[in-house]
Amino acid sequence: MILINCPYCGEREQSEFSNGGEAHVARPKNPEALSDKDWGQYVFYRSNPKGIFYERWVHTHGCRKWFNAVRDTSTDTFLKIYKLDDNRPDISEFKSTLKSPSGEPSVGSGNFAVKK
Amino acid sequence: MRKKYSFLSLIKNAFTNNENWEKMWESPDPKKGYDVIIVGGGGHGLGTAYYLAKEHGIKNIAVIEKGWLGGGNTGRNTTIIRSNYLWNESAHLYDHSVKLWENLSEELNFNMMFSQRGVMNLAHNEHDIKEMKRRISANRLNGLDTQWLDTKEIEELVPIMNTKNLRYPVLGAAFQPRGGVARHDAVAWGYALRSNEMGVDIIQNCEVKDIQTDNHKVKGVNTSKGFIKADKVAVVASGHTSVLAQTAGVKLPLQSRPLQALVSEPIKPVINTVVMSNAVHAYVSQSDKGELVIGAGTDGYNSFTQRGGYDVIEETVRAIVELYPIFGKMKMLRQWGGIVDICPDASPIISKCDVKGLYFNCGWGTGGFKATPGSANVFAHTVANDQPHKINEAFNLERFSDGRLIDEHGAAAVAH
Ligand SMILES: Cc1cc2nc3c(=O)[nH]c(=O)nc-3n(C[C@H](O)[C@H](O)[C@H](O)COP(=O)(O)OP(=O)(O)OC[C@H]3O[C@@H](n4cnc5c(N)ncnc54)[C@H](O)[C@@H]3O)c2cc1C
Ligand SMILES: [Zn+2]
Numbered sequence: 068m069i070l071i072n073c074p075y076c077g078e079r080e081q082s083e084f085s086n087g088g089e090a091h092v093a094r095p096k097n098p099e100a101l102s103d104k105d106w107g108q109y110v111f112y113r114s115n116p117k118g119i120f121y122e123r124w125v126h127t128h129g130c131r132k133w134f135n136a137v138r139d140t141s142t143d144t145f146l147k148i149y150k151l152d153d154n155r156p157d158i159s160e161f162k163s164t165l166k167s168p169s170g171e172p173s174v175g176s177g178n179f180a181v182k183k
Numbered sequence: 184m185r186k187k188y189s190f191l192s193l194i195k196n197a198f199t200n201n202e203n204w205e206k207m208w209e210s211p212d213p214k215k216g217y218d219v220i221i222v223g224g225g226g227h228g229l230g231t232a233y234y235l236a237k238e239h240g241i242k243n244i245a246v247i248e249k250g251w252l253g254g255g256n257t258g259r260n261t262t263i264i265r266s267n268y269l270w271n272e273s274a275h276l277y278d279h280s281v282k283l284w285e286n287l288s289e290e291l292n293f294n295m296m297f298s299q300r301g302v303m304n305l306a307h308n309e310h311d312i313k314e315m316k317r318r319i320s321a322n323r324l325n326g327l328d329t330q331w332l333d334t335k336e337i338e339e340l341v342p343i344m345n346t347k348n349l350r351y352p353v354l355g356a357a358f359q360p361r362g363g364v365a366r367h368d369a370v371a372w373g374y375a376l377r378s379n380e381m382g383v384d385i386i387q388n389c390e391v392k393d394i395q396t397d398n399h400k401v402k403g404v405n406t407s408k409g410f411i412k413a414d415k416v417a418v419v420a421s422g423h424t425s426v427l428a429q430t431a432g433v434k435l436p437l438q439s440r441p442l443q444a445l446v447s448e449p450i451k452p453v454i455n456t457v458v459m460s461n462a463v464h465a466y467v468s469q470s471d472k473g474e475l476v477i478g479a480g481t482d483g484y485n486s487f488t489q490r491g492g493y494d495v496i497e498e499t500v501r502a503i504v505e506l507y508p509i510f511g512k513m514k515m516l517r518q519w520g521g522i523v524d525i526c527p528d529a530s531p532i533i534s535k536c537d538v539k540g541l542y543f544n545c546g547w548g549t550g551g552f553k554a555t556p557g558s559a560n561v562f563a564h565t566v567a568n569d570q571p572h573k574i575n576e577a578f579n580l581e582r583f584s585d586g587r588l589i590d591e592h593g594a595a596a597v598a599h
Contacts, residue, residue, distance in 0.1 A: 082494035086484035107584030
């Protein structure tokens, strides 16, 4: 079970929330000038890191407000939760314990990841 | 074929306590370089090595696996095999695979335990009925054996199913009799055995850390056992493919998520087909050992923790118990997760990319086991000839900018 700390309601079980995918994806400023390739990037491509990931969540079965989070996708640890109008925290704030891009974190990404 | 298995060899080895079986494949140290390096020792990767060696005469190949063969989604899936996809491109690809499955045990002289017990997709509402009937018609035009069953026919095939007394009654089903299940490890082991016989190096416990390129051309891979040179690198690493692609500067439109399955204690045979339901999200089949094999859904967020959320199991088990009240008191023995690579149009990518000599076979998401032989077969063609086979031509990367998506959400979303 994972708890998510809603900035408005406090800690609640993850199943109360819905994930909104990658955060800070800006709509292109000059759509008419965009090539098909660039449009494709905007519509279909999102980063998918094993490690530190910036993402959006909404408290669907609660206050129904959106917020951002930084999570380590190799352990599911929430590293930071911040409001939509807060600045994007710099990646240097967070440490990743991954030994290689595809490797396993020191706590392991198997069944014990969340037990620590 | 060096290691030929037969009824006789089984009896002979039984007398010596099964201690004298020959090793199935060697575990060599990697050479300095190869013509082709395949990253990922799942069914798709090992199959690719097999068809490269057998059909394209390329033998200087290494399959590099960070763990053990089949330890990824190949060994974690619920083994449903079918080809009743909506679009022509998918029907051709998946049925190419089903046809190969039909002969695979004989071709590899290794028992795939392929059982064509039929696959049923339940309809619970008007929309399901319309969508499925449309898909059945499309399947028929592609020569597939999908048919519509009414509730009475479903009850005859699966007498334990509660079709009426539930929140979303069962109104009918699409049924593909040629569908079924197979033994998950067998396909990895069979391909490993026969490709190793043809000279393919199988290197386990060796992680590829990054893909080295020079001027948009692939040079080789850095691994936990050092740098290995290669003219061509084929990445078939399911949930980790996009992470590896990134090391070569290639972005793939994939999102990685845990997908779960669970099995029950073994019981006598009660269900002799595979039953899936998209609407209530539950599917079940019974293994030869007697366990119920139940598939749950993906977590609602990206993750590489091979585990999955508890609420996801709860949702599935709730639907299973409603559909099959007889399972209400059964105990579940094991639960696990695998990391699946989900593509925006729920179809795979079997493609070259901007880097010369670098190939990807990924995006199979929740449903690539069924495609193992077919995918490996056309991917080997793509790697050997540096151009796609006619069957996988449409499954390229360009479709995410030219808009020729192959949207299989209806056929693939929950059903695996
Ligand atoms: C719970 C579950 C149920 C499923 N049910 C079905 C089903 O019923 N029917 C169906 O058709 N499909 C199903 N699937 C999907 C199916 O399992 C996959 O699509 C298919 O097995 C993928 O095979 P693969 O060979 O491409 O990948 P895998 O078998 O995952 O192999 C990839 C390999 O790459 C290795 N690897 C990763 N990174 C590296 C690295 N850096 N270096 C070296 N090696 C690396 C991994 O260790 C792994 O062994 C299911 C999946 C899951 C998780
Ligand atoms: Zn809230």
